[in-house]
Amino acid sequence: MTEPHTLRPLPARRTTDEDLCQLGRAVIEVEAASILALGQRIGHDFARACRLLLDCRGRVVVTGMGKSGHIGGKLAATLASTGTPAFFVHPGEASHGDLGMITASDAVIALSNSGETREITILLPLIKRLDVPLIALTGNPGSTLARAASVHIDISVTEEACPLGLAPTSSTTATLAMGDALAVALLDARGFTREDFARSHPGGSLGRRLLLRIEDIMHMGERIPRVAPETLLSHALVEMTNKGLGMTTVVDTEGRVLGIFTDGDLRRALDHQIDVHNTRMAEVMTPGGRTVQAHSLAAEALQLMEKHKINALLVVDSENRLIGALNMHDLLQAGVV
Structure with missing residues (x-):
């Protein structure tokens, strides 16, 4: 009778506490630099994206795959809680029926660092057929998604904070920050108030403080x-x-x-x-x-x-x-x- 297979942890490198702290600081510095670089790119395309979203008479549909999908879910939630009705659609599910959730009065925000995510690019002809605005946030202005978009916002980073240069770190942080920039710009343009925020957060402490009499x-x-x-x-x-x-x-x-x-x-x-x-x-x-x-x-x-x-x-x-x-x-x- 064979022994059951057990996973063995990889041997840890010999690191001191200061080594770990230095690596943590390096990650913060790289990601902070990536966010600061985004400020130089906020211009005509950013304003045009905001105008398209302000003119949207339906819902803003956010989509993204993998880590970009997690950021997309957060962006949809932030938009919805700050005066811009929005929801997240998983691109893999969209091509199997969920695309019916998008109507001709909606707008789409698609997130993909490469701009070549297959689950998203396969949806492009269908989005074009609906003739809805498509706002793309990618790290590659020459990508398929960027070229197909009504507006492209460049969220490229010079390096990932991961020492291997593989795990999405700086790129997802940059996407998150640009998404927040869009949401807050829309919030202010709509004249969204603290009272409006409280009404959409009745269970939160701010909602109780602003609504409870x-x-x-x-x-x-x-x-x-x-x-x-x-x-x-x-x-x-x-x-x-x-x-x-x-x-x-x-x-x-x-x-x-x-x-x-x-x-x-x-x-x-x-x-x-x-x-x-x-x-x-x-x-x-x-x-x-x-x-x-x-x-x-x-x-x-x-x-x-x-x-x-x-x-x-x-x-x-x-x-x-x-x-x-x-x-x-x-x-x-x-x-x-």
């Missing part, structure tokens, strides 16, 4: 701790404990805010040896209290709390009637902090 997270109705100014402090403490917000509001008979009493106010009252069974809230409350409107952003509530070093805010209407309350814990739970 106080009315979405505030405590309302019976969940709001409230007492009258003549309420005894001992009874107010029960209200604070039951509602669990670390404070209670003090309101008049029409629900208008007169003041607030917090855990900090309680500690100060006890320091002065106040009788909790005979002291009324009007004597120990903090008059007024910080208030906000329900339609304000939750991020504004956070700014107020941080500015005034407080942990709770009262939400009032235009006539200063209490309609809600929230504290720092609510902002934490909502992901605003």
Whole structure:
């Protein structure tokens, strides 16, 4: 019975930690130089590509094979999240039916360092038949893909960062950077705002900070701790404990805010040896209290709390009637902090 075959790791070269660090630095330097060189090539062709994409009434279809495909997927995602509807199509799948995803109102961005990737060049006659704009990002201006494109953007590099000169490193970094340049130029040309970005990222922290309003997270109705100014402090403490917000509001008979009493106010009252069974809230409350409107952003509530070093805010209407309350814990739970 033969022994099962096992893969043996290649012997490692004798390298010091400094050797590894020097190689890492060299990679960064080569790739940085490749990106800097791209700036000299942004001109008429880049602007024309942007115009074609801005005029596109459908979707931007990004395609690329291998490592270029991974960069293409990222480019499509960046475009889609910054105001340019886009999606990625694998060129190998496109020639087996997925090309039907491209319509006459779309535009195509094709990525290929050589410009001769067979899975992409085989699609060129079909793209031409659809008569859609084709923007090519290649490292070879004389390639088949570059010649067939409506616009060609040169993303060539003088060397790969790989010591063997084989693994796509500088070339993919250059493609990624040029893709980002296109996406950001389009973002600005479309007047895309932080609020627009938040709407396409509702699950992200920025989306929560820019979209979430106080009315979405505030405590309302019976969940709001409230007492009258003549309420005894001992009874107010029960209200604070039951509602669990670390404070209670003090309101008049029409629900208008007169003041607030917090855990900090309680500690100060006890320091002065106040009788909790005979002291009324009007004597120990903090008059007024910080208030906000329900339609304000939750991020504004956070700014107020941080500015005034407080942990709770009262939400009032235009006539200063209490309609809600929230504290720092609510902002934490909502992901605003």
